Amino acid sequence: MDILFDEDDRMWVERRSNDRWRVYEVYDAEGRLIGELSTPVGNRPRLAPDRPANATRGDPRFAAPDSRDTGR
C-alpha cells in the first residue's frame, strides 16, 4: 500500500493493488473515508463492483479486490 498525503487539505489517498485491481481509498482531514474506487489493471474492460461509500475497515466488502471481481 502507498499513501499520498495532501498537506494543504489534510486529506490523503491510499492505494493498494494486486495483479488485477488497483483500489484507492480517499480520507478527509478527520480520517473519515469519503470514498473509494477500483480500477482494473491493464487494458481489459472489467466491471468493478459497487461498494458503499460508508464502508469501513474490517468490512468484508473491503476484502481482497479479487473477491469482488465480477468479471465481464
Place this chain on the structure above:
Amino acid sequence: MTATRGQRGRFYDRASPGEEEVGRVREVELRAAARELGVSGVRVLDYMDGEVDSADPAAVGEIAAEIRRIRPDVVVTFGADGAYGHPDHIAISQLTGAAIALAGSCGRAGSPDSPPVHQVEKLYWIAWGGATWARYEAAVKRLVSKVDGVARQANPWPDWAITTSVDATAHWRTVWRAVQCHATQIHAYGRLAELTEAEHRAIWGTQEFYRVFSLVNGGRERETDVFEGLR
C-alpha cells in the same frame, strides 16, 4: 485546482444519484487520479458544474489567493476555446488569466493575512492540434455539445500556433492509470479499454500547448518543456 466537482456530469450509464453524490464520487476520482500523477495537492473550489461562467467575480480573488499561496512558476489552463467549447472551461480560462494578473498586482494586496504578491512566469493554454484531436476522438467519441442553441465542437489549433509540444510517451501508462480513475466518465467510452498499447501511446504521449505569455523566454522555435527558460 478545479472549479467544480462535475456534479452534473454523467454517472456511469445510470441515472444521476443527485448532484451531491455525483460530486462526492467525482472528487474521489479526481484525488485518486492525482495520486497516480504524483500531484501533491488538489484544491477543489466549490462552484456548480455548468455555472462557472456566472460565478461571482470574487472567484478571481479566490484563485489569486491560491496562486499567491502555492507560488507556481508555470500555470496551465484551458484555452479561449475551452477545448471543445465547454462554457465552464472557457470561464476558468478567463478567471485564471485575471487571477494571475491579480496575484502579481501590488495594488490589490487583500487582507493583512493574505500571502504576498506572486508573479507567475509562464501561462499556457491547452492547444491540441488536428492530429491529436483526431486520435482522441477516434478513441473516445466526437465531442459535440449545444450551447445557446449553437453546436460547439473541438476545433484543432493550427499547427503553426502550437508553441509547445511535450513528449510524454514515456509516461503514457501513468496517464492511462489516471484516466481510468475517472470511472464514472470513461464508462461510456468502452473503446478506450480496447485500444492497443501503440494507440494508447499515441493518444497520451503528446501534449500540446499555446504559450500565452512568458517572462523568461520567447521566439518561434517550438518548446519541448513548459519549464524552458526556468531551469
